Amino acid sequence: MADTEVKKYTEISKLGEFGLIKHLTEKIELLQSSTIKGVGDDAAVIAPPAEGEVMLLSTDMMAEGIHFELTYTPLRHLGYKAIAVNVSDICAMNGTPTQVVVSIAVSNQYSVESLEEIYKGIRFACKEYKVDLVGGDTTSSRSGLVIDVTILGKAKKESVVYRNGAKPGDLLCVSGDLGAAYAGLLLLERARKTVGADPSQKPELQGYGYVLQKQLMPRARVDVVELFNTSDIVPTSMIDISDGLSSEIHHICEASKTGCLLEELKVPIHEETIKVANENGVSPSLFALSGGEDYELLFTLNPADYKKIKDPALLTIIGEILPSEDGIMLAAKDGKMHPLPVQGWDGLRAK
Amino acid sequence: MADTEVKKYTEISKLGEFGLIKHLTEKIELLQSSTIKGVGDDAAVIAPPAEGEVMLLSTDMMAEGIHFELTYTPLRHLGYKAIAVNVSDICAMNGTPTQVVVSIAVSNQYSVESLEEIYKGIRFACKEYKVDLVGGDTTSSRSGLVIDVTILGKAKKESVVYRNGAKPGDLLCVSGDLGAAYAGLLLLERARKTVGADPSQKPELQGYGYVLQKQLMPRARVDVVELFNTSDIVPTSMIDISDGLSSEIHHICEASKTGCLLEELKVPIHEETIKVANENGVSPSLFALSGGEDYELLFTLNPADYKKIKDPALLTIIGEILPSEDGIMLAAKDGKMHPLPVQGWDGLRAK
Numbered sequence: 234m235a236d237t238e239v240k241k242y243t244e245i246s247k248l249g250e251f252g253l254i255k256h257l258t259e260k261i262e263l264l265q266s267s268t269i270k271g272v273g274d275d276a277a278v279i280a281p282p283a284e285g286e287v288m289l290l291s292t293d294m295m296a297e298g299i300h301f302e303l304t305y306t307p308l309r310h311l312g313y314k315a316i317a318v319n320v321s322d323i324c325a326m327n328g329t330p331t332q333v334v335v336s337i338a339v340s341n342q343y344s345v346e347s348l349e350e351i352y353k354g355i356r357f358a359c360k361e362y363k364v365d366l367v368g369g370d371t372t373s374s375r376s377g378l379v380i381d382v383t384i385l386g387k388a389k390k391e392s393v394v395y396r397n398g399a400k401p402g403d404l405l406c407v408s409g410d411l412g413a414a415y416a417g418l419l420l421l422e423r424a425r426k427t428v429g430a431d432p433s434q435k436p437e438l439q440g441y442g443y444v445l446q447k448q449l450m451p452r453a454r455v456d457v458v459e460l461f462n463t464s465d466i467v468p469t470s471m472i473d474i475s476d477g478l479s480s481e482i483h484h485i486c487e488a489s490k491t492g493c494l495l496e497e498l499k500v501p502i503h504e505e506t507i508k509v510a511n512e513n514g515v516s517p518s519l520f521a522l523s524g525g526e527d528y529e530l531l532f533t534l535n536p537a538d539y540k541k542i543k544d545p546a547l548l549t550i551i552g553e554i555l556p557s558e559d560g561i562m563l564a565a566k567d568g569k570m571h572p573l574p575v576q577g578w579d580g581l582r583a584k
Numbered sequence: 585m586a587d588t589e590v591k592k593y594t595e596i597s598k599l600g601e602f603g604l605i606k607h608l609t610e611k612i613e614l615l616q617s618s619t620i621k622g623v624g625d626d627a628a629v630i631a632p633p634a635e636g637e638v639m640l641l642s643t644d645m646m647a648e649g650i651h652f653e654l655t656y657t658p659l660r661h662l663g664y665k666a667i668a669v670n671v672s673d674i675c676a677m678n679g680t681p682t683q684v685v686v687s688i689a690v691s692n693q694y695s696v697e698s699l700e701e702i703y704k705g706i707r708f709a710c711k712e713y714k715v716d717l718v719g720g721d722t723t724s725s726r727s728g729l730v731i732d733v734t735i736l737g738k739a740k741k742e743s744v745v746y747r748n749g750a751k752p753g754d755l756l757c758v759s760g761d762l763g764a765a766y767a768g769l770l771l772l773e774r775a776r777k778t779v780g781a782d783p784s785q786k787p788e789l790q791g792y793g794y795v796l797q798k799q800l801m802p803r804a805r806v807d808v809v810e811l812f813n814t815s816d817i818v819p820t821s822m823i824d825i826s827d828g829l830s831s832e833i834h835h836i837c838e839a840s841k842t843g844c845l846l847e848e849l850k851v852p853i854h855e856e857t858i859k860v861a862n863e864n865g866v867s868p869s870l871f872a873l874s875g876g877e878d879y880e881l882l883f884t885l886n887p888a889d890y891k892k893i894k895d896p897a898l899l900t901i902i903g904e905i906l907p908s909e910d911g912i913m914l915a916a917k918d919g920k921m922h923p924l925p926v927q928g929w930d931g932l933r934a935k
Contacts (some may be wrong), residue, residue: 274677
């Protein structure tokens with residue numbers, strides 16, 4: 234054999250649907266004791282949660298060209314993200330994820346190896362979040378790649394947190410920092426255009442590891458849910474930040490029938506995010522308020538509960554819930570008060 | 585106003601994602617007492633099943649151009665079928681469906697009215713099967729329509745039926761009749777070609793109501809599961825026929841490590857199916873054995889249990905489970921024995 238290694242790619246059609254599913258699912262490890270039967274029958278069989286617990290069910294679909302571009306999204310990261318954004322929905326209910334099913338529509342032109350890459354990311358995420366992959370569907374598609382994940386979770390009945398429980402006087406809090414995922418997206422889009430125009434160019438992505446990671450491989454904040462649990466507190470309302478802080482604050486206030494005061498200067502923003510915003514000549518706050526895809530948790534706490542938190546460094550107080558008649562307001566860094574705009578990422582609105 | 589009514593269509597982008605989801609889900613009726621919170625938060629909240637029951641979870645994705653052609657599939661029927669095929673998976677475990685989540689990827693060119701048609705079919709099916717629609721995702725797609733449904737169900741722990749419980753001596757049974765969905769598909773494909781070649785032609789579909797219905801709007805056999813329950817019997821193994829009888833028999837025998845004898849003359853075939861097969865110059869048995877998409881139930885019964893069945897007209901005995909070493913055999917109508925071929929509908933295999 235010569236030095237050059239010729240990598241072989243296997244066409245999906247060679248394995249057929251059953252062969253493919255068998256191939257992709259044979260490496261699955263089951264971690265949840267509640268999984269009685271995983272992949273391999275008409276449905277998975279799952280033991281009910283413990284006495285006093287309820288189940289949580291959510292789904293999120295990602296479509297090529299809308300939620301991701303394959304030109305710069307590694308397939309493994311894509312598989313990871315498809316699971317993480319669903320875990321994030323369970324976190325937003327103050328719950329624990331337990332099982333997922335994954336459906337993928339993919340062009341017949343894809344190789345088995347590329348599907349394997351997606352599944353590697355899926356399995357990696359399942360292990361990290363201790364979620365069992367118990368079923369799915371793989372089908373050809375005439376066109377782009379579509380991944381749909383449905384997740385099952387559980388929570389103590391009295392600890393489920395909805396969007397509608399915020400009360401005037403509650404502290405408005407957020408985990409992590411905001412706007413980074415959008416900063417990462419901008420960098421990747423810029424690199425695509427640079428390299429697209431002149432393939433000899435190298436994309437300038439060095440020194441932006443944090444924001445790129447937040448875009449390509451966002452972490453679901455299971456640690457924050459765990460913190461609530463160990464601190465023995467329950468937020469009064471919660472939502473995950475998929476569409477941008479402004480949009481999510483509006484969701485909480487509308488569901489809770491309250492107003493709110495958001496303090497712009499208190500919104501946590503990472504230094505890399507600030508750098509990217511400045512390079513693009515826009516305010517970093519705009520990234521944080523309207524960027525979306527951060528998958529951090531936005532929640533409201535009774536002030537008495539805030540004092541019980543064992544590791545307050547995991548969260549930042551960014552404002553306060555007000556009575557409904559006070560409106561949903563932004564205290565801007567110029568010292569002025571404005572109504573908080575509803576902007577957010579909205580995949581279906583014409584751009 | 586003149587006599588001609590100009591129908592107005594609303595672009596999806598006008599409503600935006602949140603407006604669209606609100607619009608599509610506001611008419612949902614909840615029928616299951618276990619649904620604590622349906623659409624409208626980060627996840628649905630569901631009460632666990634009763635003591636001694638387990639949960640069932642399954643998913644099925646349908647993609648345009650692969651599972652359906654919009655040229656002849658009414659959107660309402662498509663919505664119905666997306667739910668019914670998932671209910672069928674729960675039936676195949678001897679369970680009762682309870683909740684579904686629905687994800688749809690759709691081109692921005694679609695009108696809100698066409699999505700509404702899909703949802704009308706979804707709501708119709710949910711009502712028929714007493715299933716609550718508790719969540720979903722609607723996203724744009726650069727290309728074709730993709731519908732993914734995930735279903736949650738329940739069953740008594742000791743009554744769950746897997747594919748792997750068949751024993752030599754068990755009767756091999758099927759509900760309804762087979763091959764009709766494929767006959768319907770052939771008719772619709774023929775009509776598409778006729779009308780495509782000469783739009784003044786009318787497709788000849790009269791007198792084929794049964795097979796067309798089986799293709800466009802298959803019913804999940806919840807009545808058969810109910811019959812098992814009222815007859816106080818549990819099949820030893822079961823699967824739903826989505827890929828064709830031959831393929832499903834192989835699945836049961838491989839999982840159960842048995843052989844089988846299928847008697848060709850006993851396979852129930854509707855007269856319309858026979859007519860379409862004859863018109864196409866093929867044996868009706870080929871439709872039944874390899875057609876797929878019938879969504880009937882294939883199951884095995886201990887002979888003592890068969891006698892307990894209160895309404896045997898709902899099912900037909902088509903063969904017997906044999907020891908593994910006897911192989912998976914077809915007793916053909918010419919009196920000869922052949923190994924049963926594995927053919928079935930396999931959406932990913934190159935045609």
